[in-house]
Amino acid sequence: MNKHDQEYIKHKNKSMVLDVIRNRRPISRADIAKITGMSPTSVSRIVADLCQAGIVKETEQFSSGVGRKATLLDIDASSVLTVGIELDKTEIKIGVVDFDGRIAAEHTVSGANHDKAPQAVADTIAAKLLELVRDNGINRDKIIGVGIGIPGIIDVDSGTVVFSSQLGWKNVAFLKLVEERVGIPTTIDNDLNVKALGESIYGHVNESRKTVLIGIGSGVGSTLVIDGEIYRGETNIAGEIGHFNFDPNGMLCECGKRGCLQTYIAEYALIQEANNFKKVSRLSEIFHEWRAGEPWAISIIDRACTYIAVTVSNVVCMYNPDTIVLSGNFIEQHPHILEAVRAKLDDFIWEPFRGTFKLVLSKFAGKSVMIGAASLALNLRLDYELQTS
Template identity: 50%
Template sequence: MKKHDQDFMKRQNRLTVFEIIKNQNPISRASIAKQTGMSATTVSRIVGELTEQGYILESEKVSEGLGRKSMLLEMVDASVLSIGVELDRHRMSIGLVDLQGNTVCSETYSRKDDESSDTTIERIAAVTGELLKRHSIERGRVAGIGVGLPGIVNNDEGIVVFSVQLGWKNVPLAKRLSELTGFKADVDNELKAKALSEHLKGAAIGSNRTALIGFGNGVGSALIIDGEIYRGAMNSAGEIGHSTVDPNGKLCECGKAGCLQTYINISSLLSEANHYRRIHSMEELFEARRAGERWAVYLIDRALMYMSITVNNVVCMYNPDSVILTGELIDKFPEIYEEVKSLCASRFVWEPLNGSFRFLRSELNEKGVIIGSGLMAQRRFFALE
């Protein structure tokens, strides 16, 4: 047990030093020791390992101020890459992510509703190989592969416990993907991955408590507290789309009646719109609303009301300092963000909490899950290597 604890502390110290250099470079060894409380010897040992492995280098710059001058440490951003994957009902996106969370390249592919898990996993492996070959990336530079997808995920085991949108249940995604690619694989809920990327690289930099809410093919949320993803006992924290708002309401695709998302998500809105006239896309639905068609105005206005209620519920539960709206509906229809923000301020956010948080849009948009998934794979790599 003692050796296990020592090994764990070594991994955590290594990850801490790595993250500080990555986020604050150029930086001196002395500054790292001061921030972490580690001894100068421990910091020098970790820095030596990271330098020898080619992840960092000593800069010719020297620290400013009084006293002894010291060389500064910088990250070699291209020394390690990871693969980030986003899976959704109709598409899959795959990209290469560097140490700073920049996407080196990315590709998006269509996906059929009824595509099996085996087919999807095989396609991810094939596309990954093609991407590395096309961009002449040596496999030894790849730290691992991360996948973000909708649903409940056992992130410790890399198992997709249940995903309504993908139609998957108990799929050992990480194990299968590792077998096919040869890379360690991490799997997590897509909004948790995106929340992490927004915290590290996007709209929520500097936030201590970030709530991210996604509106699109589903409805969900994720919370970052002091830089860590809040998961709950089953990693299902944030599944607000399946909270019940009307026990006698519409049947959700999860099999339960009256779920919140049945009043907001794309498939529910299009299904209800087709009771009035043939509508093929959300673009057509919004065009009908802009043309003043009463049924379309009603459907969208009702969805905006429930979006605002969702924001209020999340704010009341978690008291975040930042709330980020994201998802396909927010990305494609910018007016939604402004209208929900206005509704929250005027009607729906509980008065004592009104103005207590920053109201933000995602800055990373469609790249957020790729970046977050890739960064999760890197975090594991540098903690365990």
């Protein structure tokens, strides 16, 4: 057993103590020791760390029963806030979120972010966050972390946007830019990753142990969350179904390869196809014609639903989840889309997978990246406190 393993065990012990307090609050140190099998000394040391970090507090209640009365411990829910930010092509959404995933205050900044200098975007975030905190009388000291969800490939460890076609950024060390402006520990991650995390922690799938979120919009992607943890893969790009190959001789994708799933269902692909028949520039126009019963629009939406059903089926084959959350612009354009996909699913789902999963819509819809980013920040900060305190 090397040093790394010892650190790991120490960290696990701290997580275990925090989990016991979370689930059985209020609770005494002696009871924590009894439940965890740890020595009273170890428990006291860890509790002291957690109190100092402001996560745990001593209550004014005492344990009942025989012997010396012991002070009970509780989570200090109100002392811990995190900020969740969604940064995409056209908006910045900022929210202050509490320990239980409730939004205490929020603000949306509209305006194109594509090709904007990262410094300018970070400036806007810092200024608007300051404003939000001030205008809502929030105690800034209670904010322990900032989480940002960004469309694209994110190197989580270094806090770098490796590539984001939506923002037009490549290798931007964005975490640092934000952190040095807001002065609060910051973390960045892929938008679908945080969205999936938020849905699995606070959404209506919070009983789910294996949630997959599938996002269908300007790009196509998915994220698997196993027992409340994002399955990132080796380089944080697991679930990149958009570049899933369907046909070696298919249409050319923006990635330079042929036949990727994106060429069948991404927004730009549908718009491009529609233009073979009629000049349109937005997905909502296709849906408008679809509702009006235009055959060409029905054909486009119908084919997209077929490939979404195929995608759900393929994701189920790979991940065998208990829940699939569908999200994104295409899915949210019309309430009937979910039903259309469900109806088609019967044609594709392999017998042994029938009845093994629920197919639902995102609970938080437009706010899910914000809430998810905040929950990622909370998890990471708690983890960090546990590791370093």
